[in-house]
Amino acid sequence: MPATGSSRSSSSKTEPRLSFSLSPHIDQVGVEERASRFTTRSIKKEAKQNGLRLVLNMIDLTTLEGKDSEGKVKQLCYKAMHPHDALPGLPTVAAVCVYPSLVRTARQALGNSGIKVASVATAFPSGQAPRDIKLRDTRYAVNEGADEIDMVISRGKFHAGEYNFVFDEIAAIKEACGEARLKVILETGELGTYDKVRRASDIAMHAGADFIKTSTGKIQPAATMPVTLVMLEAIRDYYFKTGRMVGMKPAGGISKSKLALHYLVMVKEVLGEAWLSNEWFRFGASSLANDVLMQLVKEQTGIYQSSNYFSVD
Amino acid sequence: MAVQKKKQPRRSNTIKLKFDTSWTYAPAPESRSVAQIAPEYDLFINGTWQKPSSGEYFDTINPADEKVLSRVAAANEKDVDKAVSAARQAYDKVWRRMPAKERAKYIFRIARMIQEKARELAVIESLDGGKPIRESRDFDVPAAANHFFYYAGWADKLEYAFPNRQCSPLGVAGQIIPWNFPLLMAAWKIAPALATGNTVVLKPAETTPLTALKLAAILQEADLPPGVVNILTGAGATGAAIVNHPDINKIAFTGSTEVGKLIQRAIAGTPKKATLELGGKAANIIFEDAPIDQAVEGVINGIFFNQGHVCCAGSRLYVQESVAAEVIRKLKHRIETLIVGDPLDKNTDIGAINSRQQLDTIHRYLAIGKKEGAEMYESSCALPRKGFFCRPTIFTNVAQSNRIAQEEIFGPVLAILTFRTDDEVIEKANNTPYGLSAGVWTDKGSKIFNMTKRLRAGVVWANTFNKFDPTSPFGGYKESGYGREGGLHGLLPYLSLR
Numbered sequence: 001m002p003a004t005g006s007s008r009s010s011s012s013k014t015e016p017r018l019s020f021s022l023s024p025h026i027d028q029v030g031v032e033e034r035a036s037r038f039t040t041r042s043i044k045k046e047a048k049q050n051g052l053r054l055v056l057n058m059i060d061l062t063t064l065e066g067k068d069s070e071g072k073v074k075q076l077c078y079k080a081m082h083p084h085d086a087l088p089g090l091p092t093v094a095a096v097c098v099y100p101s102l103v104r105t106a107r108q109a110l111g112n113s114g115i116k117v118a119s120v121a122t123a124f125p126s127g128q129a130p131r132d133i134k135l136r137d138t139r140y141a142v143n144e145g146a147d148e149i150d151m152v153i154s155r156g157k158f159h160a161g162e163y164n165f166v167f168d169e170i171a172a173i174k175e176a177c178g179e180a181r182l183k184v185i186l187e188t189g190e191l192g193t194y195d196k197v198r199r200a201s202d203i204a205m206h207a208g209a210d211f212i213k214t215s216t217g218k219i220q221p222a223a224t225m226p227v228t229l230v231m232l233e234a235i236r237d238y239y240f241k242t243g244r245m246v247g248m249k250p251a252g253g254i255s256k257s258k259l260a261l262h263y264l265v266m267v268k269e270v271l272g273e274a275w276l277s278n279e280w281f282r283f284g285a286s287s288l289a290n291d292v293l294m295q296l297v298k299e300q301t302g303i304y305q306s307s308n309y310f311s312v313d
Numbered sequence: 314m315a316v317q318k319k320k321q322p323r324r325s326n327t328i329k330l331k332f333d334t335s336w337t338y339a340p341a342p343e344s345r346s347v348a349q350i351a352p353e354y355d356l357f358i359n360g361t362w363q364k365p366s367s368g369e370y371f372d373t374i375n376p377a378d379e380k381v382l383s384r385v386a387a388a389n390e391k392d393v394d395k396a397v398s399a400a401r402q403a404y405d406k407v408w409r410r411m412p413a414k415e416r417a418k419y420i421f422r423i424a425r426m427i428q429e430k431a432r433e434l435a436v437i438e439s440l441d442g443g444k445p446i447r448e449s450r451d452f453d454v455p456a457a458a459n460h461f462f463y464y465a466g467w468a469d470k471l472e473y474a475f476p477n478r479q480c481s482p483l484g485v486a487g488q489i490i491p492w493n494f495p496l497l498m499a500a501w502k503i504a505p506a507l508a509t510g511n512t513v514v515l516k517p518a519e520t521t522p523l524t525a526l527k528l529a530a531i532l533q534e535a536d537l538p539p540g541v542v543n544i545l546t547g548a549g550a551t552g553a554a555i556v557n558h559p560d561i562n563k564i565a566f567t568g569s570t571e572v573g574k575l576i577q578r579a580i581a582g583t584p585k586k587a588t589l590e591l592g593g594k595a596a597n598i599i600f601e602d603a604p605i606d607q608a609v610e611g612v613i614n615g616i617f618f619n620q621g622h623v624c625c626a627g628s629r630l631y632v633q634e635s636v637a638a639e640v641i642r643k644l645k646h647r648i649e650t651l652i653v654g655d656p657l658d659k660n661t662d663i664g665a666i667n668s669r670q671q672l673d674t675i676h677r678y679l680a681i682g683k684k685e686g687a688e689m690y691e692s693s694c695a696l697p698r699k700g701f702f703c704r705p706t707i708f709t710n711v712a713q714s715n716r717i718a719q720e721e722i723f724g725p726v727l728a729i730l731t732f733r734t735d736d737e738v739i740e741k742a743n744n745t746p747y748g749l750s751a752g753v754w755t756d757k758g759s760k761i762f763n764m765t766k767r768l769r770a771g772v773v774w775a776n777t778f779n780k781f782d783p784t785s786p787f788g789g790y791k792e793s794g795y796g797r798e799g800g801l802h803g804l805l806p807y808l809s810l811r
Contacts (some may be wrong), residue, residue, distance in 0.1 A: 024604065024605055025602075025604050026606070027607040027608075027776050029607075029777065030604060030606075030607030030776065030777065034607070034610050040447060040659070041660055042341035042659040043338060047339040048339075051336060236330070240326075240642070273332070274330065276335070276336055
């Protein structure tokens with residue numbers, strides 16, 4: 001199993017390797033079939049209402065654009081705290097996710113609402129920068145007030161089989177995070193196979209990730225259900241082995257309530273009750289919130305309202 | 314929402330996930346209103362509905378609530394004789410003489426009409442037999458339609474199926490089908506018989522006659538010439554009358570090995586041809602290099618599909634010792650997430666056991682398993698108060714000599730055994746009077762071929778289980794029967810070749 005340090009040969013003078021190449025293999029047909037089975041669950045009435053509220057409460061409301069400004073982030077933070085005032089009693093989203101330079105703005109705007117500030121770091125989205133720059137990027141975001149850091153792994157090194165490099169880098173960033181929780185983005189759309197998704201998940205968790213996350217949102221495909229299932233099962237195996245819970249964040253491509261509920265079904269049936277809160281499961285999304293709100297209003301009034309009635313921030 | 318640094322247990326093999334979640338699914342029952350069930354059904358003979366000559370009817374019930382759905386006629390020897398002579402007439406005067414491409418049109422029409430009435434057929438299948446609507450809707454009914462489509466295509470191409478041979482039909486086929494896949498088994502029997510130019514007398518199972526009777530109505534609506542297919546309801550005596558009728562040319566039977574042996578004795582010394590598709594005790598084999606999570610899922614589908622009422626169910630799990638603990642732990646977790654209950658609820662994974670008699674059989678085997686010293690683990694789910702239900706159950710610490718590892722239980726009960734080497738598992742897997750199916754789970758291609766060559770089973774699945782297709786032949790070795798259904802091979806039992 002992956003965590004055991006074993007060298008290829010005992011006579012070798014190289015340092016002990018973590019044998020992540022021994023991570024469990026994934027059968028593509030099987031995992032896709034299983035993932036599609038979750039979509040056949042019928043979620044109606046109160047199950048739908050409760051599920052949608054849970055989804056809303058798990059959203060990392062995200063803006064990651066070159067043109068992001070203080071004004072934009074402030075508006076987004078208001079939306080995070082007041083998703084839809086026409087519908088009283090709604091939960092807030094889980095976090096607002098921004099670039100490091102806008103962490104302070106978000107921190108101030110969110111005040112003591114309890115909503116977290118998440119910041120991407122480590123030369124997001126490509127991760128193509130030297131380690132010291134990635135570390136500075138991380139420390140900067142933490143010092144500005146980020147509660148959570150979303151880092152990217154070095155996919156080039158990963159494909160080259162330099163798992164120790166990837167592992168060490170994650171461990172170093174984790175250390176730089178201090179009290180902040182670390183989400184490790186695998187960018188599964190660049191990994192190519194489920195086997196590699198599983199391997200990268202194992203590396204990230206063993207290196208100290210608090211969350212593993214599918215995607216930056218900048219690469220297609222972003223999150224898919226089978227990829228998320230592979231990662232949830234990696235989390236389960238790691239939990240069985242170590243007793244440590246690791247969170248999961250699918251990101252990118254989840255913009256409809258129905259799909260979000262399918263993900264929720266998957267979490268419920270793979271990891272169960274303990275993971276069904278925003279402490280352990282998040283959706284990285286920007287447009288999902290409004291679709292959830294539209295559905296919640298429909299559940300209450302029986303009528304679908306036009307998108308004009310929901311604020312675009 | 315504060316980040317909580319909880320004290321978490323370390324390296325514990327006893328950690329259990331909790332699936333009894335605060336977020337639950339609301340009931341999502343499929344509407345029964347689409348299902349038109351008459352209070353009483355007669356026998357379908359010569360294209361018309363005829364009263365049974367005995368005047369006797371019996372109830373068919375919904376195993377999920379034990380309520381009567383309808384009364385169906387009990388056919389006796391006289392009725393069987395009427396049906397057989399109608400089939401003979403239709404064979405001699407109409408069906409064998411009809412150009413093959415015209416026969417094909419009828420079969421295509423039947424397939425299309427099954428698709429058109431898919432929803433109603435699915436609901437009735439679940440009501441009468443207890444299987445979850447997800448399966449009858451997504452598997453049974455579409456697969457039945459596909460079977461007719463597939464054999465419709467063969468009807469006018471038989472000379473290409475068997476080049477340089479002359480094919481001719483056999484005559485009247487007597488077909489007796491089981492209660493586990495009522496409509497699908499009717500399709501498996503009727504479609505190849507019609508495509509090859511035979512006529513049919515079919516008896517559905519006593520506990521699940523309704524979809525076959527609905528199929529009779531479809532045949533009527535499709536204008537199938539009278540007598541080409543006759544459908545007689547009844548119990549074992551009706552089946553015996555069909556088997557023993559002198560003017561039957563071929564018997565096709567799917568059911569228990571016990572009855573299969575009776576049939577074989579009954580037709581010994583007669584010119585009747587037969588295909589028998591009987592019981593099974595399939596070995597599902599997980600090697601240590603298998604994709605474990607997908608293998609676990611395959612084992613779940615292998616044994617709990619259709620409440621385990623599947624002749625090719627993977628009821629014996631052989632797991633390599635080095636991964637046994639992990640596999641068993643995952644299986645125990647997985648069965649907690651199976652939803653047992655109302656077959657018509659779209660979220661139900663495991664519906665009702667088909668009959669009280671079958672439930673009693675399963676309970677008897679659970680008692681035997683415990684008495685033999687195996688460790689029983691069942692899901693903690695609650696069962697409905699009415700109806701015939703059984704929790705998904707696994708036995709660990711099972712020995713090859715245990716009866717639960719040898720005999721077909723035909724329920725949601727899995728026996729788990731361990732092995733060390735390839736040779737050992739081949740020997741154990743083949744150490745059974747049955748030989749219908751088997752499964753192999755490994756990431757290594759060469760091992761798959763090595764295993765499939767040595768496993769004595771009619772179907773061997775690799776890294777999957779319970780996959781069916783009309784193009785693929787299905788049938789057994791040893792006491793699992795003989796003859797193949799499906800695919801090109803499925804034409805042969807209905808033809809004589811010169």
